[in-house]
Amino acid sequence: MKAFIKKFAGVVAVLALAVTMAFTPAGVVGAQSTSTGCDTGPTGGVAAGIDCSKNDNVPTTLFGSGSIFTTVVNILLFIIGAISVIMLIWGGIRYTTSGGSSSAVTSAKNTIMYAIIGLVVAFLAFAIVNWVLGEVGKAA
Secondary structure, three states, rough: OOHHHHHHHHHHHHHHHHHHHOOOOHHHHHHOOOOOOOHHHHHOOHHHHHHHHHHOOOOOOOOOOOOOHHHHHHHHHHHHHHHHHHHHHHHHHHHHHHOOHHHHHHHHHHHHHHHHHHHHHHHHHHHHHHHHHHHHHOOO
16 A cells, blocks of 8 residues: 555656646746847846846746746645645545445545545635735735
8 A cells, every 4th residue: 555655646746747847838948038139248247137038928026916926826726736636536436445444434534534625725725825915916
């Protein structure tokens, strides 16, 4: 059983990496500057170099709608929700294949219960974080 859990954790990690890569904006992965006038020479300074190397699709705000923090938090909450759904399905499979064993049924019920709690926490965290970031974005 422990070997299966390790394999399952590896599959979940690979799926999380695949989802993260799938939802990364294409402009961020191979970003090249599309702005003009980037030839600042040796007197441009660090700020000019940063502005020149930044792609137009990269968010510049830290908080608010479409910001860096909002994007990262939403991706993490999506991953948590996906893992909760996977564990809910896994608990259902364990419940149906328990064969009447009371310890297996109890373990499967606990898995289902904690997966549902994880989903509720993920939804509440999503709502709270987006509300807080929206309010901080308005104040900034």
